[in-house]
Amino acid sequence: MKISIFCVFIFCISITHQNSTAQAEFRAAAAKVDISPANGVSLDGSISKNGPVTSIHDPIHARALVLESDSTRIAIVICDLCMAGREVFDHAKQLIQQKTNSKIPVSNILIAATHTHAAPRAIHIGKKPIDDEYHRLLAEKIAAAVIQANSQLAPARIGYTSFEKPKLIACRRFLCKPGTVGPNVFGETGERIKSVAGTSSGVIEPAGPTDPQFSVLSVQNLAGKPICVLGNFSVHYCGGYKRGAVSADYFGYFSEAIETNLRSRQADPQVPDVIGIMSNGTSGNTGAFRKSAGQKFSAFEAMLFYGRMLAMDAIKTLEQISYQNDPTIQIIERELQLKVRRPDKNRLAWSEKVLAGPRSKWPHRWSKIYADEAQHLSKYPESVSLKLQAIRIGDIAIASCPCEVFAETGLEIKKQSPFKKTFTIELANGYGGYLPPRKQHELGGYETWPARSSFLEVDAEEKIRLKLLSMLEELKR
Ligand SMILES: [Zn+2]
Structure with missing residues (x-):
C-alpha cells in the first residue's frame, strides 16, 4: 500500500516535471559597462605601488551575463578589478535586487574580480574620499550592467567545452633545498619556498601543479548568433604595466577579441551584440609564462598576445559545443566562518x-x-564569514569563493565534482586573501605570510574546498 502511494506520488511529480520542462524557456542576455576610474583613484596595494590613476591605457569593464530558466534568474558579473571588498559587491547586489523588482535576488548573483593588477583594489574603503566615491560609482555601474542585460533577455541555448594551454602558465612558487632560502619578512629561517620575494641558490622544482584548462561557456540565441562567450583560465595576470595607467590586462583583450571577431557583420540595433567575458579560475600560485612563445614584449604587449591568442582558440572550439535549450538553473550560497591568523x-x-x-x-x-x-x-575580528557559491546550469557547474585560490584546490574541485563540466571562479563576492593549502603553509613563502592579503586560518583551504564540494553534491541531488 505504502509502495503504491509512493509510486502515485512519483508519477505526479514526474508529470509536473514534464509539464514544466515542456513550458520552460531558457533566456539569456549579456551587457557591459565601463568602470574606468577617474584620475587620482588609488591603484596601490601594500606591495604594488601603481597609483594613483594618471591615464587609461585600455578601459576596464563590468561584464554581466544574465540567465533564466523556470523563473530562476541569475547574474554572473566579472569586473576588471584587482579585487573588491564584500561591501562594494553587496551594495551592487542590493541595487540589482531593487531595480529588477527582486527578479534577480541578492542570493542569485555572483560578482567577481579578474585580478588585473592595473585596476583599483576596491577594498580599503575610507582610504581617500576619491576612492570612496569610486567604490560607490562602481557598485552602481556593476548594477547597471546587470540591469541592461536583464532588460534584453531573449530565448537562448548554452553549452560548454574546454581546451588546454599548459605552456601559458607557470607555478610561481618554487620548492628549494633545505637551508637555501633566506630569512622571511619576519626574520624567520627554514622556509622552503622562493616565490615573488626572496632568493635561493637551491631551487628544486615548482612547488605545485598548474591547471592548464581553459573553459569556454558559450551562450547563443536560438538561431545560433553568439550572445556571450565566457572564458575561464588560471593565470594570475600578464602585467607589463606603466605606473598610473589603468588596464584590464589579458582579461580585457580576450573579451575585446571575442567581441570583435564574433560581432555580426550587419548588426541589428534591436538585437544586442556579443559580449566577451574572462574570469579567473585559480591564480593564487600561478603566473603567466610570458616568454613561452619565444617573444619579447614591451609594456602592455604580452597581455594583448595572451588575450587575443586565447580568444581565437576559444572561438575555434565553439562549433564543437553541444547546446542545451532548457537547462535547469540553480544557485546556492553558504556562509563559512573561518578563523583569522591575527x-x-x-x-x-x-x-x-x-x-x-x-x-x-x-x-x-x-x-x-x-x-x-x-x-x-x-584590528581584525577573531573570525570572518566568507560567502561560497555553487551554480548549476544544466550539466555545467561553477564553484566560487572570495580568495586567491591555488591551482591544486581548483584541480581537486574539478576532479571530485559530481558535474564533469565544472570550473571555478575566484575573488568572488568579496575578498578573502590568498588560500594556500596547509602543505603550502608549512613550506612558507610570500603567499603564506600573514597580512591583509593572507589572513585566513591554515585549514581554510580544506574547509572551503570540502564545503564547495558538498554544495556541488547538493546541486546534483
Ligand atoms: Zn596579485
Missing part, C-alpha cells in the same frame, strides 16, 4: 620594533610592510 604578542612586539627602527635592522626588504600589516591584522 598576530600574537611576540609578532606585535616585533612589528613595533621594526616600525620604530632603522631600515638597516630589517631582515627583509618588505619587513616594514609586514610590520605595518601586523598592526592592521591586530
Whole structure:
C-alpha cells in the first residue's frame, strides 16, 4: 500500500516535471559597462605601488551575463578589478535586487574580480574620499550592467567545452633545498619556498601543479548568433604595466577579441551584440609564462598576445559545443566562518620594533610592510564569514569563493565534482586573501605570510574546498 502511494506520488511529480520542462524557456542576455576610474583613484596595494590613476591605457569593464530558466534568474558579473571588498559587491547586489523588482535576488548573483593588477583594489574603503566615491560609482555601474542585460533577455541555448594551454602558465612558487632560502619578512629561517620575494641558490622544482584548462561557456540565441562567450583560465595576470595607467590586462583583450571577431557583420540595433567575458579560475600560485612563445614584449604587449591568442582558440572550439535549450538553473550560497591568523604578542612586539627602527635592522626588504600589516591584522575580528557559491546550469557547474585560490584546490574541485563540466571562479563576492593549502603553509613563502592579503586560518583551504564540494553534491541531488 505504502509502495503504491509512493509510486502515485512519483508519477505526479514526474508529470509536473514534464509539464514544466515542456513550458520552460531558457533566456539569456549579456551587457557591459565601463568602470574606468577617474584620475587620482588609488591603484596601490601594500606591495604594488601603481597609483594613483594618471591615464587609461585600455578601459576596464563590468561584464554581466544574465540567465533564466523556470523563473530562476541569475547574474554572473566579472569586473576588471584587482579585487573588491564584500561591501562594494553587496551594495551592487542590493541595487540589482531593487531595480529588477527582486527578479534577480541578492542570493542569485555572483560578482567577481579578474585580478588585473592595473585596476583599483576596491577594498580599503575610507582610504581617500576619491576612492570612496569610486567604490560607490562602481557598485552602481556593476548594477547597471546587470540591469541592461536583464532588460534584453531573449530565448537562448548554452553549452560548454574546454581546451588546454599548459605552456601559458607557470607555478610561481618554487620548492628549494633545505637551508637555501633566506630569512622571511619576519626574520624567520627554514622556509622552503622562493616565490615573488626572496632568493635561493637551491631551487628544486615548482612547488605545485598548474591547471592548464581553459573553459569556454558559450551562450547563443536560438538561431545560433553568439550572445556571450565566457572564458575561464588560471593565470594570475600578464602585467607589463606603466605606473598610473589603468588596464584590464589579458582579461580585457580576450573579451575585446571575442567581441570583435564574433560581432555580426550587419548588426541589428534591436538585437544586442556579443559580449566577451574572462574570469579567473585559480591564480593564487600561478603566473603567466610570458616568454613561452619565444617573444619579447614591451609594456602592455604580452597581455594583448595572451588575450587575443586565447580568444581565437576559444572561438575555434565553439562549433564543437553541444547546446542545451532548457537547462535547469540553480544557485546556492553558504556562509563559512573561518578563523583569522591575527598576530600574537611576540609578532606585535616585533612589528613595533621594526616600525620604530632603522631600515638597516630589517631582515627583509618588505619587513616594514609586514610590520605595518601586523598592526592592521591586530584590528581584525577573531573570525570572518566568507560567502561560497555553487551554480548549476544544466550539466555545467561553477564553484566560487572570495580568495586567491591555488591551482591544486581548483584541480581537486574539478576532479571530485559530481558535474564533469565544472570550473571555478575566484575573488568572488568579496575578498578573502590568498588560500594556500596547509602543505603550502608549512613550506612558507610570500603567499603564506600573514597580512591583509593572507589572513585566513591554515585549514581554510580544506574547509572551503570540502564545503564547495558538498554544495556541488547538493546541486546534483
Ligand atoms: Zn596579485
